[in-house]
Amino acid sequence: MDFNLVIAGEAGQGLNTLNFVLSKILFKSGFHIYSTKNYESRVRGGHNFMKIRFGDEKITAPKDEQDILLALNKASIEIHQDYVKDDGIMIYNGESYEGELREKNQDKEIFSLEAALIAQDIGNGRVANTVFVGVLLKLLGMNLKIAEEVLDEYFRRAEDIKQMNIDALHKGYEKAEVAKRRFEMPEVTPRDNQILINGNQAIGMGAAVAGVQFYSAYPMTPATGVMNYLAKRQNDLGIVVEQAEDEIAAIMMALGGSYSGIRSMTGSSGGGFALMTEAVSFAGIAELPIVIVDVQRPGPATGLPTRTEQADLLFTINAGHGDFPKMVIAVKDAEDAFYQTFRAVNLAEKYQIPVILLSDQFLADAEVNVDAFDLEELENYNGFISDKEAKNITDYRRYAFSDDGVSPMAYPGQLEDDIVLIDSDEHDEHGHIIEDAETRVKMVDKRFDKIDKLIMEDLEEPEYVGPENIDYLLIGWGSTYGPLQEARELLEQDGHDVGLLTFSDVWPLPIEELEDKIDGPTSIIVENNGTAQFSRLISAETGIMINHELVKYNGRPFTAHEIYEAIQEEVID
């Protein structure tokens, strides 16, 4: 069973809080949950909505079809009515609901409630949304115990507001008695070892757990959530989050931290990342560890600020001038985002290279339940020489030639009788500027030797899901993972033999698994951009041509059904 609930209204109507409270109640009750956000680039007004999909089995993608629409204004009904199932309910925040709209939705129940008036009676108009929480729980046949716990926790710093919200919850629950339609929810039991988390939080948490002590950034949607996550906890964690004057300063500050010996990170969305590219190239030649997260939004330039796209792939892979090694990892979901961020911080230090994490708005804001991350398994890689080794060094060479290109890394002050010199110009082993041809070639080779080592030791092949013998091979990268998983299952239910290959490591491009799976089945690549960038990368790197390219670039994420239907129409039929 799975159930889709949509809450819609204007910016400023409290949708975020409503979404958080509802999601938390459903999660704590034991449901699997997947909520996504749709919002506009404005502070008030416009049209925003959040979809909360929940059920008794793991959910990996959003769905268009809705069981309940909670419309906080009339426009929300007009926009979403066509997606509400015939046996669905539309809950409306208003006195009457007549005319054309009622005519159009004859089969659906429209439950109209003047929540604002009820809230005013309680003493605070702002608790109106909690009245709707009560309504929804009644319609879903749930009790109020967990809801009370969630409100108790959420409003723990404001006793009077908390009580008004609890009153509003009960009021809504009572009022919904008169609703004609009800839904039966399956029995679920709370699972203690799960957390509810979104992609940005997962990246922030992955950074903190990896020991990142400094995060500098300039706010840019949809990357700001990573900064917010760490900023809110910086006092508890004893770390620093600095809002830089621009993205250039943000990455340079982080590189200064990195040079000084602390794990440092920065992040932005495509436009902000564009400003950082000179420094990405600098990190390459200076061999400074750095992790940069690019939470993609549609471009070019400022594009659609609050929407989603996977169109920075080729840009990030090619970011920075000159030849130098870097790594690009596209995170697949919140769980992957956590572990990959942790891994990225370690790999940046192990290879002394820039590592770019690619996420996107869809993943950043999608809130899901996942198994609590297992910290026991995680170990930090120490890329610095030990203090004991440092004591004996009198002729330190920051860029010493070595078999694998990785030089012994010390931080300033660590060497009692020597210094650490890094340079953006081509340099010798000590870090001093050179111009001779021979050293130049040796240094370029040294830096690329590190990538050879990385490919041998740390590059991860894409994840494959599906039977051994297949007729269709789905290929995706990053956040399309969830919708593709469900689409694969839907195709399988129709009797097709389908496999799914999803890449996290995209640069360097791992090719073994791809070469192993590509021969035979019809291949279909699914990408949230307009030009099938990953398909182009694959053909450029391997010569492999993918049979079908399914792209979407309207700023919205894929749903599983649309992938499923497009494959049926364009590939199978």
Added chain:
Amino acid sequence: MVNPEIYEPNRETAWCPGCGDIPLRQCLAEVLAELELKPSQVTMFTGIGQAAKMPHYIKVNGFNGLHGRALPPAIGMRLANPEMKVIVESGDGDTYAEGGNHILHNIRRNPDIAHFVHNNQIYGLTKGQASPTSEETLTTSTQPNGITQRPFNPVKFAIAMGATFVARSFVGKKEHLKAMMKAAINHKGYALIDILQPCVSFNKINTYQWYMKRVYELGDDYNSTDYHDAIKKADEWGDNIPIGIIYKAEGVPIFRDRHPQIGDRVLVKEKKHPREFQALIDELK
């Protein structure tokens, strides 16, 4: 007493014979030695340009980064390590053109950084174009009709922005320059010295002789803590150019003071195990 020679101030350089950077480097080596600092206790951040090559010509920890971007990485180090002496060296183009946004915001941050700007009023490394501080009367290969902008007044700018230490000095007055450098390094906060430094190859106006005739040292009767007097002093330019500490404010919180969560901790010496972060997970249950 530390011997200035440990800073290796006589290394071969790419600077022109007679360049103002040469005496500047010698002054710096002597100052660091007189402050009893070892090379490992000092880190220099630079951008790009002739001045920015300084960490290659003097033995301290060095970060020779990107054009205009010397200040931001110094901030990163200020957080990581409160014990390190941090010096930023940059030219007038590096600081006031490419790095304009950073100097503006670092005055607001007031980090514990001594910033020495080699101001020769010309772009030397790119062979003679106007800099933000060039005289309007100058004509150059790229400004054959003269400069289209009025000169930037870094001293007035920094004072007006609330910088807590603003000085001007001249490489032709070595003892003065050394005194300014010492005061800047010892200042708790952001200390800017605009150092007049002739470019013997490209700036044919602001020569040693030109400066020698004009600069005068501020006397003991000058009160460097008075903002309005300082602004007036900052406007003096032309026949009489004051050098010295033009403005100074004590007791203004420095960047690290505003991060009580790290206090005086040396972050670079701290290593945490992933297991110590369980609370972050429990919070989302």
